[in-house]
Amino acid sequence: MLDPWGSSGPTNDEDYERIKKEFGIEEIDEVIRQKLIKNRFIRRKIIFGHRDLGLVLNAIEKKQPWAVMSGIKPSGPFHLGTSTTALEIIEFQKMGGKAYYCIADIESWEDNGITYKEAEPIAVDNLADILALGLDPSPDKAYIWRQSKEPIVKDVCFKVSRLVTQNMLNAIYGEKTFGLYLSALVQTGDIIIPQILEAPQPVIVPVGIDQDPHIRLTRDLTRRYYKTFFLPGATYHYLLAGIDGSEKMAKRNPNSYFTFNEPLESIEKKVKGALTGGRKNKKEQQELGGEPKNCMIYKMLMYHFEDDDAVLADEFERCVKGELMCGEHKAQCAEKVLKFIKQHQKKKEKLIDKARELLDID
Numbered sequence: 001m002l003d004p005w006g007s008s009g010p011t012n013d014e015d016y017e018r019i020k021k022e023f024g025i026e027e028i029d030e031v032i033r034q035k036l037i038k039n040r041f042i043r044r045k046i047i048f049g050h051r052d053l054g055l056v057l058n059a060i061e062k063k064q065p066w067a068v069m070s071g072i073k074p075s076g077p078f079h080l081g082t083s084t085t086a087l088e089i090i091e092f093q094k095m096g097g098k099a100y101y102c103i104a105d106i107e108s109w110e111d112n113g114i115t116y117k118e119a120e121p122i123a124v125d126n127l128a129d130i131l132a133l134g135l136d137p138s139p140d141k142a143y144i145w146r147q148s149k150e151p152i153v154k155d156v157c158f159k160v161s162r163l164v165t166q167n168m169l170n171a172i173y174g175e176k177t178f179g180l181y182l183s184a185l186v187q188t189g190d191i192i193i194p195q196i197l198e199a200p201q202p203v204i205v206p207v208g209i210d211q212d213p214h215i216r217l218t219r220d221l222t223r224r225y226y227k228t229f230f231l232p233g234a235t236y237h238y239l240l241a242g243i244d245g246s247e248k249m250a251k252r253n254p255n256s257y258f259t260f261n262e263p264l265e266s267i268e269k270k271v272k273g274a275l276t277g278g279r280k281n282k283k284e285q286q287e288l289g290g291e292p293k294n295c296m297i298y299k300m301l302m303y304h305f306e307d308d309d310a311v312l313a314d315e316f317e318r319c320v321k322g323e324l325m326c327g328e329h330k331a332q333c334a335e336k337v338l339k340f341i342k343q344h345q346k347k348k349e350k351l352i353d354k355a356r357e358l359l360d361i362d
């Protein structure tokens with residue numbers, strides 16, 4: 001069972017294949033890939049699956065409105081995991097979708113015990129991060145809300161609840177607190193808000209595979225309650241493991257990730273300590289080549305820090321041929337990460353006031 005609030009998830013290709021089959025997630029085939037080749041996550045095959053992405057493609061072709069929805073739980077600073085979905089929503093916004101971005105403060109209360117008040121400065125910080133990454137907040141291109149302040153999403157929670165039984169929630173999520181169930185129903189409101197505020201239209205929600213239970217619940221309730229709405233679609237990306245090689249980035253293991261607010265020295269140390277796909281020694285690396293597919297340095301570059309596909313492909317090739325050594329590559333990666341973080345922090349500083357204004361927080 002996939003647990004959207006848990007600390008473990010699929011770790012290998014077999015797990016992903018099994019989940020795709022079990023829950024009916026479709027492959028991103030070559031036709032879709034070519035149509036969306038501008039999207040870096042699809043081009044680089046980080047997004048591997050979808051539900052109803054074809055509806056969005058139709059809307060793009062017919063120049064009809066469509067939306068992309070995502071959000072963040074304000075429970076801590078941005079890190080590589082949270083920025084993956086942020087970058088995905090930005091990519092879809094650039095392709096013409098109106099971006100709906102939710103600050104899930106009800107969920108951070110239910111899951112982490114962070115009060116709405118405590119969540120405010122975190123939410124401002126998180127929103128400034130996504131603005132610095134490139135989200136365009138103009139009202140015709142984006143709608144941003146806090147769950148606790150948005151009556152529509154709470155209203156949806158009550159409306160659809162009539163159709164929800166304890167057994168259904170148990171089957172989807174396993175036994176959880178009632179608060180987590182409620183936050184999942186509020187999230188149903190988050191996902192269908194574009195269609196409530198505008199008109200029925202295709203909506204795509206970029207998520208990690210661990211969030212699929214929310215998508216399935218929302219699609220089921222939309223089918224039964226909002227009969228004229230499009231079933232919300234989703235794209236699924238591979239989850240980034242901990243950079244130290246642990247199963248998942250997790251707060252209890254600070255070497256498994258770095259945040260965008262962390263001191264540069266600490267980030268550099270973590271990048272240089274990342275798990276690589278390198279061999280025991282230089283001689284073996286030259287003879288056998290490295291394994292970029294199992295290397296967190298390569299993955300960090302692929303997900304975030306190398307914009308140029310040709311550079312990435314060249315590094316992959318030189319690695320497998322044994323021409324690129326891990327020490328050298330780690331140093332290059334650390335340089336790129338630090339350059340990015342420095343520029344990002346500068347941009348972000350200037351956007352804090354904008355984030356406050358957008359969230360109506362003093």
Ligand code: SF4
Nearest residue numbers: 277290295319326329
């Ligand atoms: S050379 Fe680079 S990509 Fe290859 S295993 Fe080492 S760090 Fe990873």
